[in-house]
Amino acid sequence: MADGSRPGGRSSRVRAAVLSAVVAEVQRAGFAGLSMERIAGRAGVNKTTLYRRWGSRAELISDLVAELAAREIPVPDTGSLMEDLRALMHGVVTALASLEGAALVRGVVLEAEHADDLREAAARFWSERFAGAAAVVRRGMRRGEVSADCDVDLLVERLVAPMYLRRFVTQQPVDRAYADRVLAATMGPIT
Numbered sequence: 001m002a003d004g005s006r007p008g009g010r011s012s013r014v015r016a017a018v019l020s021a022v023v024a025e026v027q028r029a030g031f032a033g034l035s036m037e038r039i040a041g042r043a044g045v046n047k048t049t050l051y052r053r054w055g056s057r058a059e060l061i062s063d064l065v066a067e068l069a070a071r072e073i074p075v076p077d078t079g080s081l082m083e084d085l086r087a088l089m090h091g092v093v094t095a096l097a098s099l100e101g102a103a104l105v106r107g108v109v110l111e112a113e114h115a116d117d118l119r120e121a122a123a124r125f126w127s128e129r130f131a132g133a134a135a136v137v138r139r140g141m142r143r144g145e146v147s148a149d150c151d152v153d154l155l156v157e158r159l160v161a162p163m164y165l166r167r168f169v170t171q172q173p174v175d176r177a178y179a180d181r182v183l184a185a186t187m188g189p190i191t
Contacts (some may be wrong), residue, residue, distance in 0.1 A: 014049065073095055081187075084140070088132075108122045137150065163178070166178065
C-alpha cells in the first residue's frame with residue numbers, strides 16, 4: 001500500500017474492492033489468467049488506478065497475500081512459545097480452510113514456477129511469513145523454552161509443511177486438532 005494513504009474513506013473502499021476482485025479472478029481463472037483489465041472491471045475502477053497504486057501485477061498479488069496473512073495468520077506474542085506456535089498454526093488452518101486462502105496458496109504454489117512476477121510475490125510473502133514465525137521461536141529461545149542452538153528455519157518448516165502437504169498434496173482435511181498433533185509431535189522432542 002502506498003505511503004500516505006488514508007486508513008478509511010474512498011482509498012480504503014477502492015483497495016477492498018480491488019483485492020476482492022483479485023480473489024474472484026484468481027478463483028475464476030487462476031493466476032495465469034489474472035489481468036489488470038479484468039480486475040479493474042470487476043472492481044469498478046480504472047486500470048490506471050491499479051497501476052498508480054500497485055504498479056504491477058506482482059505488487060497487487062503481494063498486497064493481497066499480505067492482507068490475507070495479516071488477517072488470518074497474525075504473529076502472536078502470548079509469552080509462551082507453545083501458545084504462540086499454536087496460534088500461528090491455527091491461523092494457517094483458518095487460511096487454508098477459506099476459499100480465498102486455498103485458491104491463493106494453490107495458485108502461488110502451482111503457478112509461481114512459471115510466472116516471474118508471481119514468483120517474486122510468492123518469495124516476498126513466504127519470506128515475511130517465515131520472519132514472523134522465526135521471531136516467535138527466537139522469543140522462546142530468549143525465555144529458555146527451546147535450545148539456543150535450535151535451527152529456527154527448519155523448525156518453522158517442520159511445523160507448517162505437514163499442513164500444506166495434507167491440504168494440497170494428499171488432499172486430506174486440515175483442522176486445529178491436526179495442527180495441535182503436528183505441534184506436539186514436532187515440539188515434544190525439543191522442548
